[in-house]
Amino acid sequence: MANADGRVIAVANMKGGVGKTTTVVMLAEGLAEAGHRVVVLDLDAQANASYCFAPDDQLKAILEQRRSVTSFLADRLLYGDRTPITDYLARDISHVMKAGEPLAIDMVVASPRLRLLEREIVLRLTEKNYGIRSLEGQSLKVLEEALVLLKARYDYVLFDCAPGISAFTEVAIRLADMVVVPTIPDYLSTLGFDAFRASVWENAHVTRSALPQPKRRPVVLASRVNGNKIQHRETLASLRNEAEEPDAVFEMFDLEVDNQASIERAMDPENFPYAPTFEQKWNRALGQVRDLVTETRRRLDG
Ligand SMILES: Nc1ncnc2c1ncn2[C@@H]1O[C@H](COP(=O)(O)OP(=O)(O)OP(=O)(O)O)[C@@H](O)[C@H]1O
């Protein structure tokens, strides 16, 4: 049952291809399998998470009904329309089964127009002599209001953020109770994490941002880990040392998500032309999905 106070998790990293969307899908299905009501908001114009949950024709039909984050933000920010976020939901979107029922996952999908929309809003604001700060401020208000409704109906609200730093990512990070940052434990990815963390968590207060500080430190989730690679093991050891220092600027999951075929396979809906059970879908990665859920709940409550 949903309580009145759902928790908000944003999965974000400036770096692309590190496993953000994979983490969102693992968390959404794992939390739903554990009996929680889950809603996913796709904030990425690539719409990867949307395709994972609603392949092809289903997604097309949802977009034709103007049910998407893109339509919601356009209606609010461009047209001053006040239709509530709940009218943009695609309900019971999951094809994954548990005890003969699909998992209870609702979603607000993204459309590829999301990127254009952001540009359009910036242009309109510039015409009125407002800038990017104003876009951030307005997006914050709109998404904050949406979250009031969603948190009353769901146990968990998950944001899948786009790579790079968009206004919508900046806002999702500020509204989240926890920001999970999937990071491949190699040199370039840790450099990328450091730049991302510094720009969002450290510089915010000096850049006259319209946004509040994030609620807590980012939580690194080691992703696509290859335990046979010395570089991965060494990078993990040094990340863990850093996370354990008394003045650490980030936290870190104990769990390390392995780079494995079962996860890659689970992320392609074409591998499941039938409605798989949760166990069939995650197969050898089942233990990692369950561990991710357990540790996420512990970190949110602790
Ligand atoms: N643990 C894993 N094991 C194997 N493959 C993985 C794993 N995690 C992610 N992948 C694969 O890596 C690719 C990138 O993953 P994903 O799309 O989740 O990254 P992302 O950070 O969301 O990317 P983007 O920045 O483009 O949004 C996908 O093909 C996915 O299937």
Ligand SMILES: [Mg+2]
């Ligand atoms: Mg992604």
